[in-house]
Amino acid sequence: MEQENKERLLKAATGLFAEAGYDKVSIRQIADKAGANSAMISYYFGSKEKLYREVVMEQVRGLDHFLRPAIRKLAPEKILECYALTLQAIHAEHPAMAKFVSREIVQPSPSMKWFIREKLQAVYEILAEAIACGIAQGKFREDLEIRSTVILWAGMVNFYYLAYNIHSKLDEVSAGKIVDKDYIAQALRIFLAGIERR
Amino acid sequence: MEQENKERLLKAATGLFAEAGYDKVSIRQIADKAGANSAMISYYFGSKEKLYREVVMEQVRGLDHFLRPAIRKLAPEKILECYALTLQAIHAEHPAMAKFVSREIVQPSPSMKWFIREKLQAVYEILAEAIACGIAQGKFREDLEIRSTVILWAGMVNFYYLAYNIHSKLDEVSAGKIVDKDYIAQALRIFLAGIERR
């Protein structure tokens, strides 16, 4: 019961930060949403920035699933798929989370640069290795420039979550919305068909 | 000579906003960079927000090249290419510009929502029509879900600029950087190969 407040603050902060970003959210808003006092943020986390840091770290930890050593042993196309599925899983757990991760990719908070850079570098290296490996195995086209190819795949996957608020409102005429799973599946189909050797 | 200050403020604001975003930039910073007085911002633009609005509008106007009526008459794959080239041109003119456009796509400023939505809707419709048209002409696969396909292409193009600061520092070991033109060319090759009917 004692730690309940801390947990509620963390949860409230996650939702608000994800929705509106660091600057647009005040510690009072967070405290209100958590049903706690704003002074509790300093008490538990030290400062708003440290709270934010904790939130981001918790979210980005979702990427660790993709960073398991076992991943590197998969077939190249499976590695690409796994990256997309990991982000999808993060997003499924809480619709605001992947947006969070993506936002930190685009504009890392100053105090988190080291952390983000380290994570992204690791993710990048696995994807780059997968592409290189696929080329070496004759599965992917030889003329692929590896770095661009990695960014392309990251773009196809991340942009969907980044722009979620926008595209979910576009084209409202047509029936139904895009389903995450279908989007990812189609992305993978198109990308693999696009880089496959023929 | 009289209007020089206004112009310099606009220029300084563009650079700073593009780099750090609206919230992280103060009117005093803008004035300093422009070598002007912060009171000049109210004088010329009315408020910080109106200055921002002017900056965004000027940047987003770059998209108008893509919104020319003549575009719709091009072949589907040419339309896709034109979208990418338009963003590339925006970016080439000033390395911070496309990032700007992309950021407003991801998180439109409250006061600009109407404007952004309108522009994006128009861009989206042209791209969606191009995809639909390509399918009808038997050029693209029939199983493509149009909305997802549009977002995929937008993602491939936009994410490159969004994440520019990051990926330009990744993989520093390898020689040279990715050239915008080459990235776009490869993106188009992969995407078209990925959606083409076979």
Place this chain on the structure above:
DNA sequence: GTCTATATTGCGATAGAC
């Protein structure tokens, strides 16, 4: 641990001299 009250800072905006 929790709350109130407040210290402190930095911001956007403006009044008014020149």
Place this chain on the structure above:
DNA sequence: GTCTATCGCAATATAGAC
């Protein structure tokens, strides 16, 4: 048109009572 000085506000952080 441009500058200085300052107002008013909102935000973070903290001291101190309970």
